[in-house]
Structure formats: C-alpha cells, structure tokens
Amino acid sequence: MNTPRRIMLAALLGAAAASGLAAQTAPAGQANYDMETTVYGNLPPLAEMEEGPRVSGIISARKGSRLQIxxxxxxxxMVTLHSETEIRTRGGFLGIGNKTLDQSALLNGLPVTIKTSKYAEGLVASEVRFTSDDRMIAAMIRGGTQQQFGEQGAAIQQNAAATEALRGRLGDIDKYNLKGTTNVYFDTGRATLSPAAKNELCAAAQTAGADENSLMLVLGYTDITGSQEVNQTLSEKRAAAVVNHLQQVCKWKPYRMLTPTGMATADPAADNTTAAGRAQNRRVSVNILVSKALDGM
Known part of the structure; x- marks a missing residue:
C-alpha cells in the first residue's frame, strides 16, 4: 500500500455508510446525494460488460453490495460488487502468496485496488485486491480490538501497549522523519540473502530498536534484466526475504513493520547500462522512520 493511502486509513475508519452508493465518480468535496447513477437489480455476467477504469483508494463507506471509494x-x-467479483489479498507482512476471500472481507478503511466493468452509467467491480496486513490494521482499528503482537503467545496485557502505540503512529503516518537507510544487495535473479546482508540487517534492527517509536519500511528492487512481470515478482521476493530475516532472526516486531513493497525497476540507484550500476540496483532498501509527532519522545 502506498503511503498516502495508509495516511487516510485512520481518518476514514468509522465513516457512516452512504445512504445510496452510486457507481460514479465525484470530485473531492462533492456530496454523495449529488450522485444519482446507481447500479441496482440483477446484473448481467461480467463477460457481457465493457471494461471500465481501475479504481484505487480507501473504502470509506459500504452499503450492501455498493462501495464508496x-x-x-x-x-x-461508487462501485457495485457483482456475484462474480473476485476478491483477493496478497499475503501481508511477508508480501507473498495470494488468497481468495468473500465480500465480507471488504471493511471500511481498507485500501483497495479495483478492476471495474461498465454497466449502464455505473461501475461494477470485476476484481478487488488488497494486502492482508492492511485488512488486519483496518479491522483492528475499526473494531477497537487489542491485537496480539508479542512473541510466542505473550499475554494480551503485554501487547495492549504495543497495539495502542501502533494506533497512535497511524494517525501521524504522513509525517515521518527518515532516521536511516540500510541497503542489502542480491545476485542476478536471486532473492537469497548473503551472510553479510544478514549481519547488516540485524545491525540495522539493533540500531532502530534503540528508539521505541521507530518503524521499518522495506522496499525491494531489481535491475532491468528480465521482463516487468518477472522483476515485480522478484522484487517482492527480495523484500519478503528481508522481512523474514528481520522478524525471525533479528526479532524485529511485526507491528513495527510497514507494508513491504516490490518496486521492480523503479527508482534505480545507479545506471542500468553498466554491470556495476545493475549490481547497485539489485537491492532491498530498509528505511527507518519515526513519526514527527513521536520523534524525540
């Protein structure tokens, strides 16, 4: 999930469901009652509909099969769910795996990306995707639950403070100070951590752990070797390998990890036309962040 969407998560949770959710786009600030086009009744198969635009954002209200994004x-x-709508999540903190869910998984406050089809003057969802850790956070805040984050079945009482700290961080998640970055590098086509990389990650975790308010943002990258699809998958695997090591070996707490992201060939650190440059681009960047509201506390 990109940072702006996560910024909106806490602000939009608990929003009242719209009284009539229409399948239409309105400019920021326009009232819902101005949107008159709503998809009702029995919908034809998705295969009979024209492809619509891709919609991304936060579920800010829901009424039955209709979503406000x-x-x-x-x-x-406004988007209407169809009986054929595919609802999928990409595995949460580890950034791996896909799971198909039912429509009950679509909670207010959840950041989603939706493929749509056009019907009449409205939009119908053909596919809804989100990450499972985003859904966990949305559910946790929406329901006011005290999620257990401790290691090896630690008591709920020990985790309550961690949960409340996480909720506080989310409110200021758009106002970070970058405290440091550690890059670890990979061989061509590989997502295996070297011994040196493992040591660097644990050293970074130890440094970051000195500030109880610090969070980690893990971004995976590739060079330009291979197709975009292959590089996207490879960058996600590299980010997952780093998150695995940080949590399982370096004992970095899951609730202090922001959503890991595979960036493929985006944001190259060096020139991809040279072997040396490509080596610098085959990396995972571990960024240590602290909310400005909490920095120094």
Missing amino acids: TGDDGTVT
Whole structure:
C-alpha cells in the first residue's frame, strides 16, 4: 500500500455508510446525494460488460453490495460488487502468496485496488485486491480490538501497549522523519540473502530498536534484466526475504513493520547500462522512520 493511502486509513475508519452508493465518480468535496447513477437489480455476467477504469483508494463507506471509494486526492467513486467479483489479498507482512476471500472481507478503511466493468452509467467491480496486513490494521482499528503482537503467545496485557502505540503512529503516518537507510544487495535473479546482508540487517534492527517509536519500511528492487512481470515478482521476493530475516532472526516486531513493497525497476540507484550500476540496483532498501509527532519522545 502506498503511503498516502495508509495516511487516510485512520481518518476514514468509522465513516457512516452512504445512504445510496452510486457507481460514479465525484470530485473531492462533492456530496454523495449529488450522485444519482446507481447500479441496482440483477446484473448481467461480467463477460457481457465493457471494461471500465481501475479504481484505487480507501473504502470509506459500504452499503450492501455498493462501495464508496475515496482516492488519494479525495475523489469519490461508487462501485457495485457483482456475484462474480473476485476478491483477493496478497499475503501481508511477508508480501507473498495470494488468497481468495468473500465480500465480507471488504471493511471500511481498507485500501483497495479495483478492476471495474461498465454497466449502464455505473461501475461494477470485476476484481478487488488488497494486502492482508492492511485488512488486519483496518479491522483492528475499526473494531477497537487489542491485537496480539508479542512473541510466542505473550499475554494480551503485554501487547495492549504495543497495539495502542501502533494506533497512535497511524494517525501521524504522513509525517515521518527518515532516521536511516540500510541497503542489502542480491545476485542476478536471486532473492537469497548473503551472510553479510544478514549481519547488516540485524545491525540495522539493533540500531532502530534503540528508539521505541521507530518503524521499518522495506522496499525491494531489481535491475532491468528480465521482463516487468518477472522483476515485480522478484522484487517482492527480495523484500519478503528481508522481512523474514528481520522478524525471525533479528526479532524485529511485526507491528513495527510497514507494508513491504516490490518496486521492480523503479527508482534505480545507479545506471542500468553498466554491470556495476545493475549490481547497485539489485537491492532491498530498509528505511527507518519515526513519526514527527513521536520523534524525540
């Protein structure tokens, strides 16, 4: 999930369900009652509909099969769920695996990406995707639950403070100070950590752990070797390998890990036309962040 969407998560949780969710986009600030186009009744098969635009944002309200999606820029889009809508999640903190869920998984406050089809003047969801850790956070905050994050079945009482700290961080998640970055590097086509990389990750975790308010943002990258699809998958695997090691070996707490992301060939650190440059681009970047509201506390 990108950072702007996560910023909106806490602000949008608990929003009242719209009284009539229409399948139409409205500019930021436009009232819901201005949107008159709603998809009702029995819908035809998705295969008979024209492909619609891709919609991304936070589920800010839901009424039955109709969703209100608020984008990063505040634009509101109304989308209707279909009996054929595929709802999938990509595995949470480890960033791996896919799981198909039912429509009950779509909670208010959940950041989603939706493929749509057009029907009449409205939009119908053909596929909804989100990450499982985003859903966990949405459910935790929405329900006010005290999620257990401790190691090896630690008592709920010991985890309550960690949960409340996480909830506080989410409120200021758009106001980070970058405290440091550690890059670890990979061989071509590989997602295996070297012994040196493992040591560097634990050293970074130990340094970051000195500040109880610090969080980690893990971003995986590749060079330009291979197709975009292959590089996307490889960058996710590299990020997952780093998160695995940080949590399982370096004992970094899961609740202090932001969503790991595979960036493929985006944001190259060096020139991809040279072997030396490509070596620098085959990396995972571990960024240590502290909310400005908590920095120094």
